[in-house]
Amino acid sequence: MEKIKGKIHIVKENDVNTDLIYAGKYTYEILTPEEMGKKTLEDFEKDYYKKLNVNDFIVSGTNFGCGSSREQAVTCFKGLKSGGIIAKSFSRLYFRNAVNKALLVIEQREFVDYIFSKENGENLDIEVDAENGVILCDGKSFKFAPLSGQAKEIFDAGGLAEYTKRKLAAM
Amino acid sequence: MGKTLIQKIIEKNSGKRDVKTGEIVFVKPSIVLSHDNSADISKTFEKMGPKKVFDPSKIFIALDHEVPPPDSKKALNHSIIREFVKKYGIVNFFDCGEGICHQVLPEKGLVEPSTVVFGSDSHTTTHGAFGAAGIPVGRTETASLWALGETWLKVPESFKIIINGEAPKNVFPKDVILYIIGKIGADGATYISVEFTGDYVNRMSIGGRMTFCNLSAEMGAKNAIIPVDDVTRSFLRGRFNKEYEPLYADKDAEYAKVIEIDVSKLTPQVSKPHKVDNVSPASEARGTKIDLFFLGTCTNGRTEDLEIAAKILKGKKIKAGTRLLVYPASKEVLLECLDKGIIKTLVEAGGEINTPACGPCLGAYGGVLAPNEKALSTANRNFKGRMGCSENTEVYLASPATVAFSALHGEITEYQGD
Ligand code: SF4
Numbered sequence: 001m002e003k004i005k006g007k008i009h010i011v012k013e014n015d016v017n018t019d020l021i022y023a024g025k026y027t028y029e030i031l032t033p034e035e036m037g038k039k040t041l042e043d044f045e046k047d048y049y050k051k052l053n054v055n056d057f058i059v060s061g062t063n064f065g066c067g068s069s070r071e072q073a074v075t076c077f078k079g080l081k082s083g084g085i086i087a088k089s090f091s092r093l094y095f096r097n098a099v100n101k102a103l104l105v106i107e108q109r110e111f112v113d114y115i116f117s118k119e120n121g122e123n124l125d126i127e128v129d130a131e132n133g134v135i136l137c138d139g140k141s142f143k144f145a146p147l148s149g150q151a152k153e154i155f156d157a158g159g160l161a162e163y164t165k166r167k168l169a170a171m
Numbered sequence: 172m173g174k175t176l177i178q179k180i181i182e183k184n185s186g187k188r189d190v191k192t193g194e195i196v197f198v199k200p201s202i203v204l205s206h207d208n209s210a211d212i213s214k215t216f217e218k219m220g221p222k223k224v225f226d227p228s229k230i231f232i233a234l235d236h237e238v239p240p241p242d243s244k245k246a247l248n249h250s251i252i253r254e255f256v257k258k259y260g261i262v263n264f265f266d267c268g269e270g271i272c273h274q275v276l277p278e279k280g281l282v283e284p285s286t287v288v289f290g291s292d293s294h295t296t297t298h299g300a301f302g303a304a305g306i307p308v309g310r311t312e313t314a315s316l317w318a319l320g321e322t323w324l325k326v327p328e329s330f331k332i333i334i335n336g337e338a339p340k341n342v343f344p345k346d347v348i349l350y351i352i353g354k355i356g357a358d359g360a361t362y363i364s365v366e367f368t369g370d371y372v373n374r375m376s377i378g379g380r381m382t383f384c385n386l387s388a389e390m391g392a393k394n395a396i397i398p399v400d401d402v403t404r405s406f407l408r409g410r411f412n413k414e415y416e417p418l419y420a421d422k423d424a425e426y427a428k429v430i431e432i433d434v435s436k437l438t439p440q441v442s443k444p445h446k447v448d449n450v451s452p453a454s455e456a457r458g459t460k461i462d463l464f465f466l467g468t469c470t471n472g473r474t475e476d477l478e479i480a481a482k483i484l485k486g487k488k489i490k491a492g493t494r495l496l497v498y499p500a501s502k503e504v505l506l507e508c509l510d511k512g513i514i515k516t517l518v519e520a521g522g523e524i525n526t527p528a529c530g531p532c533l534g535a536y537g538g539v540l541a542p543n544e545k546a547l548s549t550a551n552r553n554f555k556g557r558m559g560c561s562e563n564t565e566v567y568l569a570s571p572a573t574v575a576f577s578a579l580h581g582e583i584t585e586y587q588g589d
Binding site: 027 | 195207208210211214215218219220221236237244245248291292293295307308309310311312314315318319323357358361362391393446533534535552554555556557559561
C-alpha cells in the first residue's frame with residue numbers, strides 16, 4: 001500500500017462521541033458517503049468538513065467514537081476521502097466499524113501527546129505508512145502496530161461488504 | 172485457571188474449546204437484532220450478492236427509532252424494510268407501535284441465555300440481563316451477518332463488579348449504575364465483558380438488570396452479563412419455551428479487575444451534560460431548571476419505571492410551564508400500565524403519552540429540544556445535541572423517580588422516598 005500524505009487537523013478532546021461526529025438527526029436519511037461527509041463534526045464546529053482535504057488526518061484524544069453504533073460516523077470520513085484518524089484510543093465499536101469500512105484508524109498516544117503539546121500543530125504535514133506502521137510528522141517518526149489477522153483481511157479487501165461478497169461468491 | 176462467563180459463552184457458540192483471551196474466533200448468533208436502520212442494512216446486504224438470508228427465523232427487526240415516522244423520508248425507510256421482510260420471509264418483524272427493539276426482543280421470548288445476540292444498536296448489551304452476550308455491531312457487519320450467519324470476535328477480558336448491600340428506598344438501579352459509570356469512566360471498560368454479581372444484583376428485578384446491562388455500553392463495555400437465576404427463569408417462563416443451558420463463570424476465573432460496591436449509603440445520582448460519566452449526587456444539581464421531563468427509552472421505559480413515576484405524581488400536577496413526555500417501552504408495557512391505572516395518573520399529572528418507541532432519545536423526532544432548553548431524562552445518553560438540538564441545550568440523566576419528583580418542582584430535586 002502507498003504512503004498517505006496529507007495534513008493534520010486537531011480535535012483536542014477526549015470522548016469525541018458519534019453524535020458529535022455525525023448528528024443523530026441525519027441517521028435515518030439515506031445519504032451518499034459524500035453527502036455524509038458534509039455533516040462531519042458539524043456539532044463540534046460548523047462547516048468543519050471544509051477543512052478536511054483528501055488524505056488529511058484527524059488527531060484526537062482517548063475513546064474516540066464512543067457512543068452509538070452508527071457507522072455514518074466512520075463513513076462520513078470515507079466520503080471526504082480522509083486519510084484516517086489518529087487517536088490515543090478508540091471505542092471498541094468505532095474501531096470495528098472503521099475496519100469494516102476500511103477507514104484507517106491508528107492508536108498512537110505518544111504522537112497525539114506530542115501534537116497536543118505543540119503551540120501550533122494544526123495543518124502540519126503528515127505521512128503515514130499503514131503497511132509498516134510508521135507516522136512521519138514534524139521531522140519525527142512514530143511507530144504503531146499495523147492491523148493483523150482477520151481485521152487486516154477485511155481492511156485489505158476494501159471493507160467487510162467486499163469481503164463478504166467474495167466469501168459468498170466462493171461458497 | 173477457570174473460565175469467565177464470556178469465555179464459556181463464546182466456546183458454546185463457536186464450537187471451539189478452551190478459547191483464550193485475545194484469541195479471534197468465529198461466532199454464530201442465536202439472533203441478529205436491528206431496527207429502522209434495517210433499510211440501509213438491506214441495501215448493503217443486497218450489494219453483497221447473497222441469494223437468501225442465513226436463517227429467516229434468526230433475524231429480528233423492530234421499528235422503533237422514528238415511530239410514527241415524522242416525515243416521508245422516514246416513512247419510506249419503513250416501507251423499504253417491510254418490502255425486505257416480505258421478500259426474504261423474515262419471521263420476527265415487529266412493526267411500528269410494538270415497542271423498542273431491546274424491550275420487544277426479550278418480551279417475545281427471543282433472547283436465549285448463554286447465546287450470542289448481535290445487534291446493530293449500541294445498547295444491544297441490554298440482553299446480558301438474560302444471561303446472554305449482547306454484542307453491538309455496525310450496519311455493514313449486520314448485513315454480513317444476515318448473509319453469512321457468523322462473524323469474528325476477539326475473546327475479551329472481563330471485569331467482575333460485585334454489588335452488595337440494601338439500597339436506601341430512594342435509590343434505584345439507575346442510580347447505582349450511573350454511580351458505577353461515574354467511577355469507571357466512559358472508556359473504563361472498553362473491550363471488556365462485564366459480569367455483575369452480588370446480593371444487590373441477585374435481588375434486582377429483570378427491569379433493573381436490563382437498565383444495568385443497557386448502560387454498561389456507556390462505559391465502553393463490549394457486553395455485560397448477569398448470570399441466570401430464579402428472576403431470569405421466572406421472566407422467561409411462558410416466553411422462551413425451549414430448553415436452555417445456563418452457564419456460570421468458574422470460581423477461579425481470571426478477571427482484569429474486580430470492583431466491589433456497597434450501595435447501602437448511596438444517594439440518588441444524576442449524569443450531567445455532556446458526558447454520561449459526568450455523574451454526581453442529584454443533590455449537587457439541585458435547583459437546575461428543567462423544561463422537558465422525559466420518561467421512557469430502553470433504559471427506563473418499563474412498567475416498574477412508569478409505576479414509580481405515577482406513584483410520585485399521583486393526584487399532583489407537574490410544574491406549570493414544563494412538559495412531561497412519556498414513551499412506554501413497548502405495547503406490552505403500555506397495556507400493563509393502562510390496566511394498572513398508571514397511564515391515567517400520568518396524564519392527569521400533565522404527561523403526554525406517546526406510541527411505544529424511542530421518542531426524542533436520539534433527537535430525530537417526537538419532542539426534541541428547542542435552543543436554550545434543558546431536559547431531565549431517564550435515557551442513557553446526554554451528549555451535546557443528543558436530543559435533537561445542540562444550541563445551548565443540556566440533557567441530564569436520572570432515575571424515573573428523580574425525573575418524576577423533579578417534574579413537580581420544575582427543577583432537579585432529590586427524591587427522598589415516601
Ligand atoms: S431508546 Fe434511545 S438508546 Fe434505546 S434504542 Fe432507542 S434511541 Fe437507542
